[in-house]
Amino acid sequence: MKTRKTQNRSMKSVAHERVKELSCLYAIAQLAADQDLSLDRILQGIVELLPPAWQHPEAAQAEIRLGDRAWRTPGFRGKGQTLASEIHVGCDQHGRVCVEYVTNQPVGDEAPFLKEERQLIDGVARQVAMIVERREAEQAREELFAQLQQADRLATIGVLAAGVAHELNEPLNDVLGFAELVTKVEGLPAQALADLKKIENAALQAREIIRNLLVFVRRLPPGRKTMNLNQAVHDGLQLLTARCVQNGIELAVELASEPSEVHGDPLQLNQVLVNLIVNAIQAMPCGGKLLIRTENRPGQAVLTVQDTGIGMDQETLGRIFEPFYTTKDEGKGTGLGLPIVQEIVKAHGGSVSAQSKPDKGTRFDVCLPTGHPQALEA
Numbered sequence: 001m002k003t004r005k006t007q008n009r010s011m012k013s014v015a016h017e018r019v020k021e022l023s024c025l026y027a028i029a030q031l032a033a034d035q036d037l038s039l040d041r042i043l044q045g046i047v048e049l050l051p052p053a054w055q056h057p058e059a060a061q062a063e064i065r066l067g068d069r070a071w072r073t074p075g076f077r078g079k080g081q082t083l084a085s086e087i088h089v090g091c092d093q094h095g096r097v098c099v100e101y102v103t104n105q106p107v108g109d110e111a112p113f114l115k116e117e118r119q120l121i122d123g124v125a126r127q128v129a130m131i132v133e134r135r136e137a138e139q140a141r142e143e144l145f146a147q148l149q150q151a152d153r154l155a156t157i158g159v160l161a162a163g164v165a166h167e168l169n170e171p172l173n174d175v176l177g178f179a180e181l182v183t184k185v186e187g188l189p190a191q192a193l194a195d196l197k198k199i200e201n202a203a204l205q206a207r208e209i210i211r212n213l214l215v216f217v218r219r220l221p222p223g224r225k226t227m228n229l230n231q232a233v234h235d236g237l238q239l240l241t242a243r244c245v246q247n248g249i250e251l252a253v254e255l256a257s258e259p260s261e262v263h264g265d266p267l268q269l270n271q272v273l274v275n276l277i278v279n280a281i282q283a284m285p286c287g288g289k290l291l292i293r294t295e296n297r298p299g300q301a302v303l304t305v306q307d308t309g310i311g312m313d314q315e316t317l318g319r320i321f322e323p324f325y326t327t328k329d330e331g332k333g334t335g336l337g338l339p340i341v342q343e344i345v346k347a348h349g350g351s352v353s354a355q356s357k358p359d360k361g362t363r364f365d366v367c368l369p370t371g372h373p374q375a376l377e378a
Helices: 004-033 039-049 115-183 190-216 229-246 266-282 337-347
Strands: 060-066 069-072 081-089 092-101 225-228 249-254 261-264 288-297 300-307 351-357 361-369
Touching: 004 039, 004 115, 039 060, 039 069, 039 115, 081 115, 092 115, 115 190, 225 229, 225 266, 229 249, 229 266, 229 288, 229 300, 261 266, 261 361, 266 288, 266 300, 266 337, 266 361, 337 351, 337 361
Parallel strands: 249 288
Antiparallel strands: 060 069, 060 092, 081 092, 225 261, 288 300, 300 361, 351 361
């Protein structure tokens, strides 16, 4: 029969264990409530809180695993005596919480893990699930808000672009027309003719910027027909091969052996090719190699434009399709080239993706549907 002294010691031990468990749950709740902490930091903090809450903290290590990522204490091996609980977010299992004794502890009805410790790890798994679910919901809200802001900006740009085009195209046409008439006047000095040529070029550049805006907001109706992507590449390169040579760029062209027929607007798809190639040339100021390749995939024709230029970091890569975002010097870029590429490709039922690393070059893949024509987006 247990003595009163032994019973008191046992009750104190049980109370001590409950205090540790409650302290662990309270500390986890505090971590979860800190909006300034990243999910990584919260999960690592929870892992570090677990071993002290167990009956043998000196032998305990812990791990939280979500998908292919894991947060663990330094000594965790996953080979000792373990107690684990699955993390469920919604109806899906996302991972587990695991506590391990790295040195074997006595085994019995309440050993090596207490019944309360099994309840504790289940509670921790539920808390982790709620934290992950809340953070995912917050991220989804932020992404949706950003998309709504982008849509609002694009709608505003569309209205402005239509108005600007109407107001500017007519005076620009007048400038070009009168400049052409003046050039026909006999006896003009060479300098005057050169200045007139600059006026023409500036007006043409302004008109092209307006046209790009209209393409971007889809105010120019496309004319679609069945076309050979290989032939489109060949036609586009006729205008750009000399520029590659002038810039010390080695041009490699690898066209699919079988015709890649797509249904599209030849002028707009030519603009996609030209924009991508010009970007690649500008990314190789000291020369390099430019690869243009077409290939056939099931239901798709793929155009690849790959350079060995300066490349981009992940932050820049994530913003290249934003309207008016540019890394070029002032006056050397409008930030509309790649957004226009994306909008044209999307309007043709395709997709465009990019891969890049600093000093390793950039690769763009344009995927266009083949077979039956698809209706253009409104």
